[in-house]
Amino acid sequence: MAPLLEVRNLTVAFDTAGGTVHAVNDVSYGLNEGETLGIVGESGSGKSVHVLAMCGLIPRPPGRIVAGQVLFQGRDLLTLPERDLRDIRGGQIGFVFQDPMTSLNPVLTVERQLVELIRRHTALDARAARARAIELLEIVRIPDAARRIGQYPHQFSGGMRQRVMIAIGVACRPKLLIADEATTALDVTVQAQILDMVKDLKREFGTTVIWITHDMGVVAGIADTIQVMYGGRIMERGPVDAIFADPRSAYSWGLLQSLPTAERRAEGRLHQIPGSPPDLYKPAVGDPFAPRNAFATPRCLTEMPPLRQVEGSVPGHLVAAWYDLPAALKARRETVA
Amino acid sequence: MTRYFAGKLGEALVAIWGVVTIVFFVTRFLGDPVALLLPVGASPEQMQALTAELGLDQPIWRQYLTFLAQALTGNFGQSFQFGRPAIGVVLERMPATIQLALTAIALGVLIGGTAGAIAAMRRGSVAEFVVMTLALLGQATPVFWLGIMLILLFAVDLGWLPTGGYGSPANLVLPALTLAVFVSASIARLFRSSMLDVLKEDYVRTARAKGLMPATVFTWHVARNALIPVVTMIGILTGELLGGSVVTETVFAWPGVGRLIVQAIETKDFPVIQAGVALIAAIYVATNLIVDLLYALLDPRIKGSA
Numbered sequence: 001m002a003p004l005l006e007v008r009n010l011t012v013a014f015d016t017a018g019g020t021v022h023a024v025n026d027v028s029y030g031l032n033e034g035e036t037l038g039i040v041g042e043s044g045s046g047k048s049v050h051v052l053a054m055c056g057l058i059p060r061p062p063g064r065i066v067a068g069q070v071l072f073q074g075r076d077l078l079t080l081p082e083r084d085l086r087d088i089r090g091g092q093i094g095f096v097f098q099d100p101m102t103s104l105n106p107v108l109t110v111e112r113q114l115v116e117l118i119r120r121h122t123a124l125d126a127r128a129a130r131a132r133a134i135e136l137l138e139i140v141r142i143p144d145a146a147r148r149i150g151q152y153p154h155q156f157s158g159g160m161r162q163r164v165m166i167a168i169g170v171a172c173r174p175k176l177l178i179a180d181e182a183t184t185a186l187d188v189t190v191q192a193q194i195l196d197m198v199k200d201l202k203r204e205f206g207t208t209v210i211w212i213t214h215d216m217g218v219v220a221g222i223a224d225t226i227q228v229m230y231g232g233r234i235m236e237r238g239p240v241d242a243i244f245a246d247p248r249s250a251y252s253w254g255l256l257q258s259l260p261t262a263e264r265r266a267e268g269r270l271h272q273i274p275g276s277p278p279d280l281y282k283p284a285v286g287d288p289f290a291p292r293n294a295f296a297t298p299r300c301l302t303e304m305p306p307l308r309q310v311e312g313s314v315p316g317h318l319v320a321a322w323y324d325l326p327a328a329l330k331a332r333r334e335t336v337a
Numbered sequence: 338m339t340r341y342f343a344g345k346l347g348e349a350l351v352a353i354w355g356v357v358t359i360v361f362f363v364t365r366f367l368g369d370p371v372a373l374l375l376p377v378g379a380s381p382e383q384m385q386a387l388t389a390e391l392g393l394d395q396p397i398w399r400q401y402l403t404f405l406a407q408a409l410t411g412n413f414g415q416s417f418q419f420g421r422p423a424i425g426v427v428l429e430r431m432p433a434t435i436q437l438a439l440t441a442i443a444l445g446v447l448i449g450g451t452a453g454a455i456a457a458m459r460r461g462s463v464a465e466f467v468v469m470t471l472a473l474l475g476q477a478t479p480v481f482w483l484g485i486m487l488i489l490l491f492a493v494d495l496g497w498l499p500t501g502g503y504g505s506p507a508n509l510v511l512p513a514l515t516l517a518v519f520v521s522a523s524i525a526r527l528f529r530s531s532m533l534d535v536l537k538e539d540y541v542r543t544a545r546a547k548g549l550m551p552a553t554v555f556t557w558h559v560a561r562n563a564l565i566p567v568v569t570m571i572g573i574l575t576g577e578l579l580g581g582s583v584v585t586e587t588v589f590a591w592p593g594v595g596r597l598i599v600q601a602i603e604t605k606d607f608p609v610i611q612a613g614v615a616l617i618a619a620i621y622v623a624t625n626l627i628v629d630l631l632y633a634l635l636d637p638r639i640k641g642s643a
Contacts, residue, residue: 057546090548097546102539105558107565107636116557117547152637168547 003030010068012053022283024050025232036209038223044277046232091121094174098181104153111149121172136167159190178210228252231278231288238317248319250293295328349622356618370605413612423608434593438578440513445520453528475522484515484588501590512589531563572628580617
């Protein structure tokens with residue numbers, strides 16, 4: 001079966017006064033129907049930009065798609081006329097953005113913001129669209145939905161606003177739901193509620209999900225597949241269990257090390273990845289993470305490693321690394337001991 | 338909401354009182370109107386009699402209190418020049434001023450709004466450059482100079498329109514155009530910058546991510562939010578123009594309030610100055626109140642916080 005979404009060699013740049021920012025570099029992956037893909041990386045890793053770019057949501061200029069194809073149900077979104085792309089956005093591809101305080105229009109009621117979307121993509125009349133909007137707010141568990149639908153975003157709490165945002169994302173039962181840092185601004189209990197709700201929605205509608213976050217912990221709870229990005233590239237990709245149990249990229253390993261565990265809490269401090277994010281104006285010749293990587297080999301600095309199947313791991317566990325992380329970690333443990 | 342406007346109304350009344358008081362005292366420094374009102378060579382007795390008749394022989398604080406008490410009832414005294422109630426003299430001139438102000442604002446909003454929207458939507462284009470250059474020129478050009486140039490071109494050289502005066506629609510064209518240039522330039526610049534700010538907002542990206550039609554995105558998500566500061570500016574400009582555009586009215590011999598007040602200052606017609614300024618202050622303050630009200634309608638967050 002052909003994947004629902006297939007990204008091929010996507011490369012995105014921004015032409016700014018300071019030079020060209022190489023935001024996304026040669027990213028390729030596939031996403032099957034019903035799958036939940038968690039994309040993890042820090043700011044500037046290209047995780048958000050590449051999904052915005054493939055749906056025509058980056059400002060152009062300064063943004064520019066340098067190369068690539070993005071096949072959604074077999075159609076290339078990058079060459080699709082804007083008119084057809086508009087039909088897909090909000091209809092077959094739903095978005096949930098970070099920070100619903102700024103992502104919802106402050107001067108329009110929640111009703112209007114839901115109804116305009118429903119009426120754009122369905123044949124429902126005004127009254128039916130309103131009923132559907134109330135139903136959606138009930139689905140995302142907003143109490144007293146029929147009354148609250150007439151309110152403005154600032155009258156909702158942060159968690160409730162994010163639920164409204166999710167209701168907008170799933171309003172037209174999209175095939176693909178893209179959530180960009182959807183729980184980042186929320187406190188942990190609300191975050192857990194939202195994640196549970198998304199899982200329920202997935203079960204109910206069979207939606208395929210791309211969940212973008214910088215938090216490995218969030219991904220563990222929701223994703224089937226993890227894709228770790230850095231410097232606009234995919235560093236590692238594979239089933240959640242494989243990545244958590246046996247990370248092969250030093251960057252994924254670093255991210256996992258920085259998760260708080262009972263043991264690390266007891267130590268009183270968390271692991272951190274040394275160095276700062278890459279300079280995207282001057283993309284690295286080799287592995288972008290190499291300058292921060294204690295295990296980097298000389299080759300890492302001069303040549304970009306291809307994304308390859310990890311030997312001895314489950315199929316679909318891919319890594320871009322010249323070094324052998326398990327061996328390097330073992331060697332390090334032996335020296336310490 | 339009600340408390341918000343009660344507060345605003347209180348502020349407004351204090352503002353009008355302040356303006357009226359300042360004007361009362363400032364006019365007393367203009368000089369003695371009696372000397373101007375009587376023919377040259379009038380006797381000291383005649384002058385004294387007139388001073389007493391006008392109430393100018395009283396101590397200034399008593400004059401002030403009398404003035405305030407009468408002003409509260411809408412009585413600003415008799416015009417020295419016309420010998421009729423001053424407020425009536427001023428009100429007679431209002432229709433001309435309102436006509437000119439509203440025509441100029443309507444033209445300015447239409448031209449400025451369209452130009453500003455084009456400039457913002459066509460970022461970096463020739464159209465944007467042209468609009469912005471014209472707007473800058475429009476704002477920088479002195480109104481009296483522009484008025485005279487328009488008269489020279491359309492009235493003197495081409496003979497299409499009258500040089501000034503009042504009565505027919507043709508009389509209105511040039512003064513309205515003169516004022517509309519300034520109004521539209523201000524609105525175009527503000528609307529453009531406001532729209533550029535809004536275009537960067539996350540909710541505009543959300544609107545596009547919903548697959549909405551470009552017209553819907555523009556109307557409901559960009560323009561709707563970008564209009565909020567523009568409404569304030571339209572309000573302020575309307576308030577200013579309704580107070581009489583002194584220069585334009587003078588250049589085009591337009592019989593409005595602005596020109597009347599200038600004449601009253603020249604002839605030291607205190608009651609007319611005071612009535613005129615009080616009316617202008619009241620109009621200005623009322624326009625601002627309306628703007629506040631519109632603001633609350635346009636931005637629900639204000640209602641919520643008030």
